[in-house]
Amino acid sequence: MDRLRDALRDTAAPAALIVGVFVLWEMFCLAAGISDILLPRPTQIFAALVKYWPAIWPHTWQTLYTTLVGFAFGVVIGLLLGILIGSSKLAFRTAYPLLVGFSSIPKVAVVPVFVLWYGAGTVPAILTAMIICVFPIVVNVATGIATVEPELEDVMRTLKASRRDILWNVSLPRSMPYFFAALKVAITLAFVGSVVAETVASNRGVGNMMMIASSSFNVPLVFAGLFVLAGLGVALYLVFSLIERRVTGWATRRSDLVAA
Numbered sequence: 001m002d003r004l005r006d007a008l009r010d011t012a013a014p015a016a017l018i019v020g021v022f023v024l025w026e027m028f029c030l031a032a033g034i035s036d037i038l039l040p041r042p043t044q045i046f047a048a049l050v051k052y053w054p055a056i057w058p059h060t061w062q063t064l065y066t067t068l069v070g071f072a073f074g075v076v077i078g079l080l081l082g083i084l085i086g087s088s089k090l091a092f093r094t095a096y097p098l099l100v101g102f103s104s105i106p107k108v109a110v111v112p113v114f115v116l117w118y119g120a121g122t123v124p125a126i127l128t129a130m131i132i133c134v135f136p137i138v139v140n141v142a143t144g145i146a147t148v149e150p151e152l153e154d155v156m157r158t159l160k161a162s163r164r165d166i167l168w169n170v171s172l173p174r175s176m177p178y179f180f181a182a183l184k185v186a187i188t189l190a191f192v193g194s195v196v197a198e199t200v201a202s203n204r205g206v207g208n209m210m211m212i213a214s215s216s217f218n219v220p221l222v223f224a225g226l227f228v229l230a231g232l233g234v235a236l237y238l239v240f241s242l243i244e245r246r247v248t249g250w251a252t253r254r255s256d257l258v259a260a
Helices: 002-032 042-087 089-103 107-118 122-146 150-158 163-201 206-215 219-247 255-259
Strands: none
Touching (some): 002 042, 042 219, 107 122, 163 219
16 A cells, blocks of 8 residues: 555645646736747647647657667667777777767757658658767766776686676666666667658658648647657656566666665
């Protein structure tokens, strides 16, 4: 019962905050007489979601598909580069500056290059989602591997462990909390990359739908697209949080110990 009560309490506070924000938003728009072309009320946005949902759903599925595919490629590449950079000083000195420079390039400037190579459509959105989420994964994995306690490595060496054994049994498990923290950031960035590519060079996806809606001054539909993206991002963030809790529970301080 105590755990159930604590769970309800922890859930009630965020829910009350979200509802309060929407209520204040609604009241402010009504009191100020703001037109829906400038700032639609939450009730108008939810009405647009219901009205246009048959048209919104295919775009939502397209954006989710490109985001997850690009994210999957980004995770694989980021994990491999993070392991390489974190376990090799030479790789850190050579590859890390290049990676920082590449990540500093605005991704909207890279989309036209992808369009020249692959044409407008799904591939540029996948590639943009991929490159935008690589950097946080590389940085966190490399940091987790590079900051392993020297005492642990010394113990493994006394047991005649090779560098591969140390990497597999000590460094990688030690970097898992960093890795999952990066995943939760990267999945939100992957949505940004997909939507940016869809607004520039695609005829499908939530980003393209929002561009068409804005050109026809259908602002409630534009905000409905924003709500859909926010919902997808929160849902995937929660999924990775649950996986993180299962995989790296040993690295998280238990709530009962904190309360004690």
